[in-house]
Amino acid sequence: MTNLHYLMTSARSTVRDTVDKLTSELRHVNLALHGNPEIAFQEFAAHDTIANFLEGLGFDVRRSAYGLATSFEVEFGTGGSLVVFCAEYDALPGIGHGCGHNLIATSSIAAFLATVEALKRSGRPGRVRLLGTPAEEAGGGKAKLLDAGAFPKDTAAAIMAHPMCARQIFYDVSQGYQGLAALKFIATHLFKTEFHGKAAHAAAEPWNGVNAFDAAVAAYSDVALLRQHIQPEDRVHAVMEVGGTVPNVIPEYTRGTWMVRSPTIERANRLLERVKACIQAGASATGCQVTYQETRSPSYLNLTANKTLSEVYVEEMAANGQKVMLQQEKPMNASTDMGNVAHSFPTFHGAFIVPAGADVTLHSSDFAEAAGTEAAHTVALHTAKGMAMLAVRVLLDADIARNAKRDFRDNHDW
Template sequence: AGAGRPRVAVLAEYDALPGIGHACGHNVIAATAVGAFLAAAGLVGDIDGSVELIGTPAEEGGGGKEIIARAGGFDEVDAVVMLHPAGLEVAEHPWLGVRTVDVAYHGLPAHASAWPFLGRNALDAVVQAYTGIAALRQHLLPTDRVHGVITDGGQKPNIVPERAAATFYLRSAEPETLAELVERATAVFTAAATATGTRVELGWDPTPVYMPVRNNRALAARWAANVATRGRRSLPAGVIPGTLTGSTDLGNVSVRVPSIHPMLAIAPPTVTIHQPEFAEWAAGERADAGCVDGAIGLALTALDYLTDADLRGAASAEFEAAGGVLDLDAVVG
């Protein structure tokens, strides 16, 4: 809606979680985004600039926003606004970058009772790797996270496993520290192969890398002011520990254009995302009220950006001071 630049994009996520539905509240994200777009679209004709609604599927591991970005979906966008439902009101919060690695070990099969000395146990290698990662955690930065699951442990107990595999997520708060974490984890995976006489195969990034979110404080402050008119007071930055966080592909957008990703309370603080109870709250009356408040907050923030040259300048200056547009290929390597 509207015409030309500046242009604000409102992002609508809408995918659900297997088995527990909207336990991440993407239904609320989509509803607030659509509402914000419709509200802003009704007014943008009287001002210079435009507002755009972009549907962004596959946030839950698929990297949909990165795929849209690579296709040029944000090339003509000057700022991005969206929100995430939660149990607290937070205007800006750290979100970690994350890389995925599929780790497969290849050994030699043998009869586990009669001829075990002829085999090389791929499952032992996975166990060594898992244990090595567990030992590594003690020496990681407080904001680093590594977690994984074993996806293949062999076929039968009386066969030395010829193949075993695991998948790990590696998270960190900065692109540079994420790169260092990748190096350290790779050393663990390689050492496990050496110790067990197996061969390791590392499959990095089966889905796009998620970058840490670069919160734009100028825009986040305006969001906080706007949503306060709906009786919602955002907690100051830092009140919620930065270690209580996850990852989102909004990070990949935030290193391309100034972006915000505030949290909107639709549940009690004790109810966290990605569990069934949150899905119940995401379908309740408090979520309905949140959709209205969130849509108004996003719409006002988008309109403020279009009409306030000082806000645009502050958001742009902050973005450039943080490093400007990030070359993701150079960072990931």
């Protein structure tokens, strides 16, 4: 038996034992997050819950890291390469953890702790970091952390996994897959529009008004016409947050939020220009002025997959008795700020299946309920074991790290 083979065999045992021993404590963290959902950049209780838990285990936690009040960072090890686990914990307004971010945090925390223990016992150089990444749903926390240097240049891999419903990622759920390695998402632009007109009495002298509501309706109608001529994978959606005050006053101001999505950021950029042309047409037709208001969220790049990291994860999950599909036929029509990380470093973003009814979907109260179950917790910890072993192999097997870097450089669209 080679030294490397012995190291990995020993690491698998350590990873499993570590996660199993922490199951109850991790469940308390999971339930604390699930029972107190917090929206983007307001995840103060989640931040403190996780930081307190890690400090109780003897770790030195950097709170409010990189200028974000609800981010944190904890690291173990010296020398060698660095692997970063990303922990999400923000929720959706009015729905709670309808995207299951309590499970993402739980699986990443467990994977970090298991990797730490395996690294300790190996006696080898290497560093593993757990990074708290707020505001994935709206705000682009990872993109902001990326800009702030939370992912150093020597990052060998960034790792996380997302809970999903089986029917949303598998065309044939009867095959019994329990997860997916190479999850792919599309790119998105998020922006706000403001139409500025002139108020007037809507009955007495409407000709003296400039109707900002008409501008918004015209813009939306033009985009609706555009939809016939965009690719099937493209998406444009909007809501009007301010549409006027009372019907007998010509609205002088309206505001809307728009999302433009496409499989790649290059295609999203081109579609954005077409959408903006429709918006400008609405303004021109009604005599209004249109301005674009900044949002807190940067654009989300499309999430790409790393072939080497995905293949290693499938192997390690199989060693743990879990059947995981390697890759999808096409990207899922959703977006994440982990895409920004994937365009900068070798990245693994898998998916694990949460037991739920056949009609349950993400971003729903039903999924939020499923995300709090014991069954979902168990699946998250199975995933943590696979992610931990993926990290261990990146840190201790130079060929894995080298191949992941090569795939990032030469095969980025795999």
